Amino acid sequence: xxxxxxxxxxxxxxxxxxxxTGLMGTAxxxxxxxxxxxxxxxxxxxxxxxxxxxxxxxxxFIYLNSGTEGSMPNSVIESFRKNIDQWASNxxxxxxxxxxxxxxxxxxxxxxxxxxxxSKDNICLTDNTTMGLNMVILGLNFKATDKVIITNxxxxxxxxxxxxxxxxxxxxxxKRAFPAANILGTMNSDELLEFLLPDTDELRGAKALCVxxxxxxxxxxxxxxxxxxxxDALNIKYLIVDGxxxxxxxDISRGRDNITHTDFYACPGHKWLNGPPGxxxxxxxxxxxxxxxxxxxxxxxxxxxSGYQNEGGEPFPMAEALQVRGCSNAPGFSAMLExxxxxxxxxxxELVERQILSLSQQVKDFILSRSPEALVxxxxxxxxxxxxxxxFPFNWDKPDQVFHDEKTANLIVQTxxxxxxxxxxxxxxxxxxxxxxxxxxxxxxxxxxxxRQIEYFQKHLKEILKQIF
Numbered sequence: 194x195x196x197x198x199x200x201x202x203x204x205x206x207x208x209x210x211x212x213x214t215g216l217m218g219t220a221x222x223x224x225x226x227x228x229x230x231x232x233x234x235x236x237x238x239x240x241x242x243x244x245x246x247x248x249x250x251x252x253x254f255i256y257l258n259s260g261t262e263g264s265m266p267n268s269v270i271e272s273f274r275k276n277i278d279q280w281a282s283n284x285x286x287x288x289x290x291x292x293x294x295x296x297x298x299x300x301x302x303x304x305x306x307x308x309x310x311x312s313k314d315n316i317c318l319t320d321n322t323t324m325g326l327n328m329v330i331l332g333l334n335f336k337a338t339d340k341v342i343i344t345n346x347x348x349x350x351x352x353x354x355x356x357x358x359x360x361x362x363x364x365x366x367x368k369r370a371f372p373a374a375n376i377l378g379t380m381n382s383d384e385l386l387e388f389l390l391p392d393t394d395e396l397r398g399a400k401a402l403c404v405x406x407x408x409x410x411x412x413x414x415x416x417x418x419x420x421x422x423x424x425d426a427l428n429i430k431y432l433i434v435d436g437x438x439x440x441x442x443x444d445i446s447r448g449r450d451n452i453t454h455t456d457f458y459a460c461p462g463h464k465w466l467n468g469p470p471g472x473x474x475x476x477x478x479x480x481x482x483x484x485x486x487x488x489x490x491x492x493x494x495x496x497x498x499s500g501y502q503n504e505g506g507e508p509f510p511m512a513e514a515l516q517v518r519g520c521s522n523a524p525g526f527s528a529m530l531e532x533x534x535x536x537x538x539x540x541x542x543e544l545v546e547r548q549i550l551s552l553s554q555q556v557k558d559f560i561l562s563r564s565p566e567a568l569v570x571x572x573x574x575x576x577x578x579x580x581x582x583x584x585f586p587f588n589w590d591k592p593d594q595v596f597h598d599e600k601t602a603n604l605i606v607q608t609x610x611x612x613x614x615x616x617x618x619x620x621x622x623x624x625x626x627x628x629x630x631x632x633x634x635x636x637x638x639x640x641x642x643x644x645r646q647i648e649y650f651q652k653h654l655k656e657i658l659k660q661i662f
Contacts, residue, residue: 246535247467247641255614255646259639260409260438260581263467265532266641272531273469276524287523294523298516301526305474308533308542310446311453314480314510318473318526322437323350324491325459325475328515329433330354330403332487337363339400342429344389345370345622346410350459351403351435367395371411373624374569374585374631382416382576390423401431406450406458407438410621412553412570412581412635414443417454419576431456440474441466441532442549442580442639444542449576452476465549465580465639466536468529471522480510489514536640545640549580552638552647556582559651564592569633582636583619588662589655597623597631601661605634608657614650 246266250256256264265273280287280294287294293301303313319325331354335341341358343351345368355366369389371377380388390396402424407414417434424432432455439445440460445452452458458476462468489495494514536545557572564587571577586601588594596602602618609616616637620630638647 250641253613255642255650257614257616257636257638257642257646257650259442259465259467260635260637261464261617262470263441263464263639264641265467265469266535268535269468269528269531273524273528276527280524288520293527296517296521296523297513298521298523298526301523301530302512302516304530304533308446308537309452309474309476311476312480314512315477317475317477317512317515318521319459319475319515320471320522321463321473322435322459322461323353325457325473326350326403326433326435327354328475328490329457329459329477329487330401331357332490333401333431334485334487335362335364335400340365340367340396340398341401341403342367342369342390342396342399343403344368344405346408347403347405348409348435348437350437351405351433355403364400367399369396370622370624371413374411374633375566375625377411377413378568378571379573380571380577381574382419385413385577386415386419386423390427392427396429397427399427399429401433402427402429403433403435405435405438406445407436407443407579407581409438409581409635410583410619412579412583414439414450414571414577414579416449416576417445417451418449421454433457434459436460437464438579438581440464441468441536442546444546446542453478462525462529462532466529466532467640468532469522469525472525472529475512475515477512480512482511487511491515491518493517493519539640549638549640550578552642552644553578553580553582553636555644555647556636556638556651560584563587563589564595566593567595580638582638583633585631585633587658589658591662594662596662597626597633599630599632602632602634604661605654605657608661609650609653612653614653616650 247264248267250264276294288296298318299313302316302318306313306316335358341355341364343366358364359366372380372388404415406417421432434455436458437460442465443450456478460474462472462474463470489511492514494517536542539545557568557570560568561572567585567587569583569585570581586596586605599618599620606616606618617635618632619635620632623631
């Protein structure tokens, strides 16, 4: 009966979702997206919450921080509990032989691969994005003569393993700086990529380009297809992408953001996808990569998968070597599939992306209408848009008065939280900071958020900005 009820709820939510997003294709065709116009196409009801899918968040709590952690729909929680119960009742069989919970994870990897339009041998299930990036960066056979390119806005998931390699091998890490915040928001994708990756002797021939798909600091999305072309033009061998802020928000199974444009792509299941904690995905384009090009990290199968061949004479896929590494979060991986099913029940990744971006544009339009100088995130070019909106605090009555300090940003976050609205502050390097981080506010609009919630947030943000300055 429970499964039947879940199916009915999903079907209801999908109809509501498609109805609410049906006019978005036209709106997104232009270079400038109107969040207000899109919001008018939504019903004022909280369709997903009314259906009971995200009841754990509570009806009075407006959660706008999926860039840090996502929530979970009830179906994912139920799946996780069911898997844990099965594991506890028969641990040995669960680990050794169970199709869904077993150590090789063939079934779950196949389902994830199908969702991403790739092969099972391209997919390794991990605990999180950091784990996947470390598997790649520490596994690749970098030498002292190699160069690796990053930006000044990368997460520690990239910075940490690279710092280990710098100490260990002496390789060169080239850090490219993003433009100033007041310039960034007005750039298109070609201008931004040319700014970050100009055709120079310093960058040409680098061994790897390690970047984020969507930046947690500014909300900038780098289109993967254009990024791949840029890397190829500079003769860069590997494109390694941190997808922590993209998977579940961006459709990465097709088009200009298809993960197949990358060599390695690591992402989590617990943020925008709304899967359980301790779940992630690592995509490996060359399924037959092997030592000495890449050595398995966190693997129990080093000798089998690197030095020997199977009965057909072919080397085992590297994803297999990385997958079998002791007891992993198999109950969580299976529950992550339930999160994928939930997204598919809403119409799929493309429709989910449209809803998230439209709500995010509603936030951007609100800031632009009052203090354009405060907005950090891009707002003109569709290719650069994401569900993250980053802006500096400002005086509502004197909108040209913009603030960049950590204390002010945190005060606004804490004041909103007292009103049951959660966003977060974020610090990042900016040329105008003169070596000091500048702090801004970050709003994440997720699939469970609604136009009414955004309006409520905007109302209270306005009140706070009028009161504290």
